[in-house]
Amino acid sequence: xxxxAAPQTMNPPAPIAGLPPTVYRIGAFVISLxxxxxxxxxxxxxxxxxxGRMVGGAFGTADQIGRVIATLSPLLLCAAGxxxxxxxxxxxxxxxxxxxxxxxxATWTLRLLYPEGATASLLPPPxxxxxxxxxxxxxxxxxxxxxxxxxxxxxxxxxxxxxGLNFAATGIAIYLIFGPWKRPGVASLSGTQPFDESLxxxxxxxxxxxxxxxxxxxMALIITIGVMRNTYFGLRLRAVGRNLRAAYVLGVPAxxxxxxxxxICGLFAGVAGALQVVGVFHRLIPNISSNLGFLGLLVxxxxxxxxxxxxxxxxxxxxxxxxSLQLPLSLGLESSLSGVIQGLLVLFALLxxxxxxxxxxKPEG
Amino acid sequence: MESGQxxxxxxxxxxxxxxxxxxxxxxxITERAGVINLSAEGTIMLCAMVGFVAAKTADNVWLGxxxxxxxGALIALVVAYGAITLKQSQIAxxxxxxxLCSDLSAYLGNPYxxxxxxxxxxxxxxxxxQDIPFIGPLFFHEGDVxxxxxxxxxxxxxxxxxxxxxxxxxxAIGEQPAAAFARGHNVIALRYAYTVIGGVLMGIAxxxxxxxxxxxxxxxxxxxxxxxALAIVIFGGWNPLRAALGAYLFGVLQSLAGVxxxxxxxxxxxxxxxxxxxxxxxxxxxxSSDWLDRLLSYLPVNVRRSLARAIHTAPPAALGRPFEQD
Numbered sequence: 001x002x003x004x005a006a007p008q009t010m011n012p013p014a015p016i017a018g019l020p021p022t023v024y025r026i027g028a029f030v031i032s033l034x035x036x037x038x039x040x041x042x043x044x045x046x047x048x049x050x051x052g053r054m055v056g057g058a059f060g061t062a063d064q065i066g067r068v069i070a071t072l073s074p075l076l077l078c079a080a081g082x083x084x085x086x087x088x089x090x091x092x093x094x095x096x097x098x099x100x101x102x103x104x105x106a107t108w109t110l111r112l113l114y115p116e117g118a119t120a121s122l123l124p125p126p127x128x129x130x131x132x133x134x135x136x137x138x139x140x141x142x143x144x145x146x147x148x149x150x151x152x153x154x155x156x157x158x159x160x161x162x163x164g165l166n167f168a169a170t171g172i173a174i175y176l177i178f179g180p181w182k183r184p185g186v187a188s189l190s191g192t193q194p195f196d197e198s199l200x201x202x203x204x205x206x207x208x209x210x211x212x213x214x215x216x217x218x219m220a221l222i223i224t225i226g227v228m229r230n231t232y233f234g235l236r237l238r239a240v241g242r243n244l245r246a247a248y249v250l251g252v253p254a255x256x257x258x259x260x261x262x263x264i265c266g267l268f269a270g271v272a273g274a275l276q277v278v279g280v281f282h283r284l285i286p287n288i289s290s291n292l293g294f295l296g297l298l299v300x301x302x303x304x305x306x307x308x309x310x311x312x313x314x315x316x317x318x319x320x321x322x323x324s325l326q327l328p329l330s331l332g333l334e335s336s337l338s339g340v341i342q343g344l345l346v347l348f349a350l351l352x353x354x355x356x357x358x359x360x361x362k363p364e365g
Numbered sequence: 366m367e368s369g370q371x372x373x374x375x376x377x378x379x380x381x382x383x384x385x386x387x388x389x390x391x392x393x394i395t396e397r398a399g400v401i402n403l404s405a406e407g408t409i410m411l412c413a414m415v416g417f418v419a420a421k422t423a424d425n426v427w428l429g430x431x432x433x434x435x436x437g438a439l440i441a442l443v444v445a446y447g448a449i450t451l452k453q454s455q456i457a458x459x460x461x462x463x464x465l466c467s468d469l470s471a472y473l474g475n476p477y478x479x480x481x482x483x484x485x486x487x488x489x490x491x492x493x494x495q496d497i498p499f500i501g502p503l504f505f506h507e508g509d510v511x512x513x514x515x516x517x518x519x520x521x522x523x524x525x526x527x528x529x530x531x532x533x534x535x536x537a538i539g540e541q542p543a544a545a546f547a548r549g550h551n552v553i554a555l556r557y558a559y560t561v562i563g564g565v566l567m568g569i570a571x572x573x574x575x576x577x578x579x580x581x582x583x584x585x586x587x588x589x590x591x592x593x594a595l596a597i598v599i600f601g602g603w604n605p606l607r608a609a610l611g612a613y614l615f616g617v618l619q620s621l622a623g624v625x626x627x628x629x630x631x632x633x634x635x636x637x638x639x640x641x642x643x644x645x646x647x648x649x650x651x652x653s654s655d656w657l658d659r660l661l662s663y664l665p666v667n668v669r670r671s672l673a674r675a676i677h678t679a680p681p682a683a684l685g686r687p688f689e690q691d
Contacts, residue, residue, distance in 0.1 A: 039469065039472070039473070042473060043472060043473055043475070091456050091457075091460070093460070150650060154650060156649070156650055157599070159403075159456065160595070160596055160599065160649060161650070163592050163596070164596070164642075164643065164647070164649070164650065167589070167639055167642040167643050168639075168643045170639060171639035171640065171642075171643055174639060294464055297460065298461065298464065301457055301461065332475075333472070333475065334471050334472045334475040334584075336467075336468040336469075336471035336472045337468075337472050338468075339464060339465070339467070339468030339471075339472075340465060340468045340469050340472050342464075343461055343462075343464050343465025343466075343468060343469075344465060346461045346465075347443075347458070347461045347462065347465060350447060350453050350454075350457055350458055350461065351446075351447055351451060351453070351458075353453065354447060354450075354451025354452065354453040355451060357451070357452075358450070358451055358452070
């Protein structure tokens, strides 16, 4: 093996007569479905029954469809925000903390305007809700820029800066829930005292879905598609993501681009956190982010950072989340099956992409 | 608090950091070879579940460890295939696996939540070594087989890294894979091997939680430990001794949080369980940033140099990059 062995171990150039790339992607997708069935089978259930229950659990009643929409809205915001950081070449795992801190900021605003028991205030409820969402966005920006500053100026991997800030945001939320903001009487994991109903976002009928949240989510997505396709900003962001040094040498203000990506993602995630407070839980709970930030990362990875495909994928993932809530009730299975399905789909999409690149037939011979 | 009592608390804290030591050494080996296995959080959790279920089913603790090690190796193999052979983003593959395996552990482990199962044989003191003043009571009094295996692992890994030819090659394929390849080393096969070894150690770490230090299994039983292990590897500057030190330090921080909690009852309990994680990341931030260099530049030259060398470490140069053989 020593010395001159190198030429022998060289690989021949990539095979010319490979199958079309799509074959590998479809093959990987099929394998992921087989594995899903296998996992369900191992847990002692029939895949057909489980999938049937999940579809019924997601779309059976208006209430359930409402819940899917209620999950979709913040997920769209997070996914849209993550498009910026991903295209800038950043793995913003801190998105969870940005949601949480946005939620904390929104709760703080409402508590300030309407202290417990107060029914009247400087601002009427609708204005107070709007302000809370705005302050939530600012809170998300602060948490996002903090990760950004650690990365850009401190040269710390954005992954660990983000993860650390996630722990910190959760710590602050738990401290507030059990300390200064604890419910009168007994503090518990169920969160702070719920807000007065006048401070809840209006919903579609009696469902959990709120039009404002859905509109904000769709707006964020549409803006993001526009920015990424049609603006110089989006182009520069991609340039930074592809090759930071080259972009810098060619005159792109790389630091500013990276920080803007953190800022925009923080803003969207913070708004999502605020919506979790005013639209879904109506209080601050320890797991206010509901892991929607990590789910957003999966969505954007699955669509290969292209915002055009976010809506269908995010809708499907939301439906999986809500549909799986039926499993413990009707089949005695754990609801984390949704996460297993989402994870397998994304993992095999990544592997399929790799297989297609490595073995797929190249367009020019 | 008298000093004897404090020693016992510290000794227990050091012992309880053992799973983290296994995980950190495993990840250090993998990263030194140039591969990031970001799946630690999920690997540890899934292996904790698998280890517990296997040990319970076979009624044998060691078969539990074996099963966990195999699962850890399989997950690492997926990372290696995606990252080394298919040249996809190691971060993306590892992160997806972290989430996937956590959820898989919750889903498949559902029937095994909070039931009693086999555990590692009780603690024992090591004769002779336990009589060394201070060191003895701290390290050789409160441990069980795993704790002492952890010490051995740290020592052996350090020796392998810095005193053997194999270790030199390991570091070379993480720093200069092209040069190592030109010297006739099979970079791809070695990277596969070290990634799998790292996965095995992470699997053992998971089983160490469910069969020893957290005896039993429930949902998200080891939440946070995988991420903290990854942070400790950086904090430890990819050096097995320093990584182990970081892991033991984390154990001490956690037990101090417990002590502080009883001293300051006004602050809610839950804040203290998060505090060590935040502190650890803070330490990482301080030791790996440029700001420290700027601070150090105010010191006299010779002090600055030795301090910087002690605190500052660079990651393996080829960490996270696929090796282009042709």
